[in-house]
Amino acid sequence: HQKKAMQYVQLPLANTGNNKDNELSTRRVPGGCYLTIEGPSCSGKDTQLTILATNLRKQGYLVYVTRQPGGTAVGAAIREVLLRPDLRPQHTIKTESLLYWADRFQHHETFVKPALAAGAIVLGSRDFDSSYVYQCAVRGLNETWMDEVRHLVIGSFAPTRTIVLM
Numbered sequence: 304h305q306k307k308a309m310q311y312v313q314l315p316l317a318n319t320g321n322n323k324d325n326e327l328s329t330r331r332v333p334g335g336c337y338l339t340i341e342g343p344s345c346s347g348k349d350t351q352l353t354i355l356a357t358n359l360r361k362q363g364y365l366v367y368v369t370r371q372p373g374g375t376a377v378g379a380a381i382r383e384v385l386l387r388p389d390l391r392p393q394h395t396i397k398t399e400s401l402l403y404w405a406d407r408f409q410h411h412e413t414f415v416k417p418a419l420a421a422g423a424i425v426l427g428s429r430d431f432d433s434s435y436v437y438q439c440a441v442r443g444l445n446e447t448w449m450d451e452v453r454h455l456v457i458g459s460f461a462p463t464r465t466i467v468l469m
Contacts, residue, residue: 330363331422337415339427341436342468348428351468356426367418370428372406375414381406400438400449404456407431411460430462 338355340348352368359366373382381402384390394402407430418425431453438444 331365332424333422335419335422336424336464337419337427337462338424339430339432339462339465340468341429341432341465346468348468351466352426352428359424359426365421365423366426367414367423368426368428369410369414371410371430371433372403374410374427375406377409377413378406381409396438396442396444397448400434400444400452403434403438404452407434408456411457416460427462430465431457432465432467 340351342348356366356368371378372385373379385399385402415425415427434453435446435449439446439449
């Protein structure tokens with residue numbers, strides 16, 4: 304059986320009617336809800352996001368599914384740079400980290416925060432927890448440096464809840 308590719312949403316929030324799955328949504332969450340799922344590759348993040356989004360939409364909620372990196376047009380371009388095999392050996396760990404943080408800032412400011420303000424539930428595949436795992440724990444980047452960048456880029460903004468799959 305063939306695995307179905309996850310469909311991530313990149314919609315202008317002022318015109319949420321373009322999202323067929325959300326056309327009949329009437330329920331909003333005051334202040335919104337940002338739930339992220341973290342976990343290693345192939346741990347089932349996309350499967351769980353699909354199941355959760357489907358069930359919440361059936362209950363009438365406005366739901367967006369997104370990912371980092373790549374949840375916006377700018378993020379998609381950054382993702383391409385990060386994933387290009389010919390460039391990977393050329394950028395330092397700090398350059399890689401800053402690219403992820405640039406994507407995250409763009410994503411939060413232009414997609415997540417406006418969706419939350421509209422009362423949506425935003426379901427995300429990854430956020431900053433992945434940076435701490437992959438850049439600090441795995442690749443040895445200084446966690447104090449990462450904390451300083453995080454504070455500078457996103458301040459205290461964080462997902463409402465994070466689920467970690469193993």
